[in-house]
Amino acid sequence: MKIRVFLLGIAFALVSNFAWAGCSFTNVVEVRSLTNSFDAWKSVTEAMSECGNVTATLDSEFKDKQPDAFAANPSLYEIGGVSGSTITPLLNAGTIRPLDDLVAKYGQNLNPNQLIKIDGKIMGIAMSVNNQHLMYRKDILDNLGIAEPKTYDDVLAAAEKIKAANVVDYPFGGAYKSGWNLAEEFVNMYLGNGGEFFGEGNAPTLNNAAGVKSLETMKKLTAYMDPEYLTSDSTYAQKQMQQEKIAMAYLWATRAGAMDNAEESKVVGKIVMASAPMGDVRPASTLWWDGIVIAKNISDVKAEAAFRVAMEGMDTEMVTANNEDAVWLITGYKPGASAAGAAATAENGAAPYPSGSRMGVMHSALGNGIADFLTGAKDAASTLADIEAAYTSAATEKGLM
Amino acid sequence: MKKKDFYLFIVPSLLMMFLFIAVPLAIVFQQSFYITQNVFEDVEVETCTPGFLKQICETEIQTKPKLDANGNIINVSVFVGLENYKNLLQIEKFKKSLYSFSLSEIEKINFWKAFRFTVTFCLITLPLVISLGLLIAITVNNLTQSLKGPVIFISLLPFIITPIIGALAIRWLFVGEGILTSLIEYLLERDIALFASAWTLELLMVIYRVWHVAPFAFIVFYAGLQTVNKETLESAVIDGANRFERLRYIVIPHLMPLIIFVSLIHLMDSYRVFEEIVAFSSQAYVISLQWLTYDFLTPDDTGNRLINRASTSAMLTMIGVSVIILPLLKRTWADYREGNL
Structure with missing residues (x-):
């Protein structure tokens, strides 16, 4: 033997x-x-x-x-x-x-x-x-007579109808986990709305109409999400979609293949991959x-x-x-x-992620700061002002400003 | 023991403590008064990255660190005095929010938000750990001999589990789709989200920590109970003392040095509360001082990390631990002076 x-x-x-x-x-x-x-x-x-x-x-x-x-x-x-x-x-x-x-x-x-x-x-x-884009349950949207959402207003309107029809636990899902993921959602939204992160001498330029609008859109979306959205990373949102818990998701393209994997997904063949919703200027995606x-x-x-x-x-x-x-x-x-x-997201003109040392610092500041607005601890303007202050302090310490 | 032998025995341990505790501590202390930064320059860079079908080329001014002749990034360290402490504590903002008498104003500053949670967490878990530990110890002590072994073994299990694993287990039980959440939702016929508000998260953290540490208190107290003078107890019974009075006047005074010991260890540990924050991914609602240090040390995508601010935060945590255990240390010192120890 x-x-x-x-x-x-x-x-x-x-x-x-x-x-x-x-x-x-x-x-x-x-x-x-x-x-x-x-x-x-x-x-x-x-x-x-x-x-x-x-x-x-x-x-x-x-x-x-x-x-x-x-x-x-x-x-x-x-x-x-x-x-x-x-x-x-x-x-x-x-x-x-x-x-x-x-x-x-x-x-x-x-x-x-x-x-x-x-x-x-x-x-x-x-x-x-890779980029983040919209995924939706074609069967649900067709049943409710909803056309493919093109903008976030469309997404919110669709979410309201899905909520009223009560066909899934939550109409919408995404990677809103506090930290890197949440910051990435804001970056997508803000660039989609035509925002600029930096001005002269690497100074932050977030506290403007585009910034406030981006935050408010995010907050409106969270009303249609699992209340624990601040702990939800891509994998969690992907599983929610696969297990028929949500009807629409804003997720990475790398997660698309898993929707049709019969071993772990209950929604094989039901998901349509659509472009990221349009912001004011370009698709809200990087x-x-x-x-x-x-x-x-x-x-x-x-x-x-x-x-x-x-x-x-x-x-x-x-x-x-x-x-x-x-x-x-x-x-x-x-x-x-x-x-x-x-x-579709790339063809509609989404911007490349604006990588660089200063963006790294900005991404961290956003990741720690945005949750305060979503939980209601701060209003939009003071959230953005505090993020700018956090960025300025960290960037100064690093020698960037 | 001869003096020479004593020193021979203790030298290796002292050397280790000097190398691995004292030296790093001194460096962290020094770092907290400095700022180490790269020397940056603005350069125009053309970057071509893949689009979906064709490349996207962009020319922009980027701020990049300068390299020296050997190709290493140039670092400079500048002494800044208390600047790092000011940045972290945000004294001005803190004073302003103090005058407004509003906790939510104070909690808008990260450090004070973390400080508030850390201190309440220590002070709430301490009495719970001590009383639960004592309760289990007394219960087990009164069990029949044959039951003692298995009960001790089971009671100790939570303490054996690695903290992060234990915390993750609690998270999976109580998260949105977890088994226990589903059960509670089924019983109450309503949706609950324990990870979506600060107070439920803090409650879960307290429950987890007490569950995890109570066995330690239990085993120490149980050992102590074996040395309680039986004759004193018997004479108390004859004098008519009931169970509670015996506990109050004989057992607890006897265990007092152990209670202080467990409190010391628990306060030092729970002031560094960290695993719960990471395992519950609670940073949107609840953060602790130790987590703050960790967050400063975590590099972002482009490799920046705030070492000096992390050092400052670590120093403040150490000062905090020292202050919070001060009353207990004073008491131990007094006992020692009186010759009770």
């Missing part, structure tokens, strides 16, 4: 050693990656691992580790997974390398759209785009991307191996196998119904 288990172990060890069957080359250099942990990254890092000698760390708190890990010499990771805002600290510290020559050598399959260019130099390779960067503080040999492995992780074969995980930018992606919302 023991011998059999032992042999089985050896067999497994051999199989895992030959597991790079899906990779076009055999990687002999140790490559480590640190990325976020959502489904798209699982698919990409698994495809990278097929090349051998790849250690993938998937961590939803990756952004707390990444700047310091990449600043070490040699860097603790060769490959970093970043988004539109988490690339900023790496760019600022200069701990990631330009990829122009590697792209020329190994990047034949990349679309020009995938290349993240800073001052003309390629600093990262994007794999997917465009994000996810992609990879390569560390600077490593040898060129390692960088080359890391880049080749990353290209294997982001190839057509991986996309074909995991089409619904994200709105991929990679050749071979077939945009299905679940990508329609993200596409």
